[in-house]
Amino acid sequence: QAMRKFVGSDFPLMADANMRWTVDQAVKAATALASCDLYWLEEPVIPDDFIGHARVQSVGGVPVASGENLHSTYEFSQLIESGGVTYPEPDAATVGGITPWLKIAELSQAHGLHITSHGIHDIHAHLLAAVTNADYLEVHGFGLERFIEEPLQMNNGLALAPDRPGHGVVLDFEALETHRHTT
Numbered sequence: 001q002a003m004r005k006f007v008g009s010d011f012p013l014m015a016d017a018n019m020r021w022t023v024d025q026a027v028k029a030a031t032a033l034a035s036c037d038l039y040w041l042e043e044p045v046i047p048d049d050f051i052g053h054a055r056v057q058s059v060g061g062v063p064v065a066s067g068e069n070l071h072s073t074y075e076f077s078q079l080i081e082s083g084g085v086t087y088p089e090p091d092a093a094t095v096g097g098i099t100p101w102l103k104i105a106e107l108s109q110a111h112g113l114h115i116t117s118h119g120i121h122d123i124h125a126h127l128l129a130a131v132t133n134a135d136y137l138e139v140h141g142f143g144l145e146r147f148i149e150e151p152l153q154m155n156n157g158l159a160l161a162p163d164r165p166g167h168g169v170v171l172d173f174e175a176l177e178t179h180r181h182t183t
Contacts, residue, residue, distance in 0.1 A: 009037065014041075015038055017029070017042065017043055021044055022045065023049065023056060027060050031060055033062055039063065040062070040063045041062045042065040042066065043065070043068065044064060047068075047075075050082040053079060053084025055084075057083065057085070058083065066079065066089055070095065072100070076090060081111075086113065090118070091117070092120060092127065093119055093120050105131040105133060109131070109133040114135035115131065116135045116137070121137055121152055122168065122169045123169060124137055125162075139152070139154070147171060147172050147176050150162060150164070150168075
């Protein structure tokens with residue numbers, strides 16, 4: 001309630017449980033958080049507990065974002081078809097690349113779901129721009145932009161997908177060289 005009061009009612013508020021809870025704990029937490037008008041509750045339970053996700057979403061009363069720790073289109077189909085997710089959250093680095101990510105986006109759209117992302121925001125900016133059911137782009141602050149020649153640019157809270165060929169990410173090998181370890 002304190003965070004909702006601090007950011008106001010017009011600001012999308014999200015909470016990430018990072019797989020910390022049992023299903024019962026997640027349902028209890030989601031029910032308690034429902035009055036905070038969460039945009040989503042992220043990864044409330046372990047990633048492959050599809051039935052648990054469905055229970056959290058149906059009983060807890062808050063939208064669920066999940067999938068950053070799933071590794072295939074099959075796992076996403078199980079999560080989506082179980083009714084356990086409102087915002088599928090694939091990571092192109094863990095689901096097998098761009099093509100599987102796009103297939104998950106298509107599956108999500110077929111179920112009336114908007115898709116979000118996890119990790120490698122420089123690439124996901126392009127992927128989200130390529131689909132009609134895109135939602136939020138997750139942008140990390142890990143400092144990796146110092147190793148990219150032209151990192152993702154933001155303007156008024158929106159990511160600007162580069163117009164360079166391919167995914168647009170060109171590594172700065174000179175910057176990477178300073179972190180090389182040899183044995």
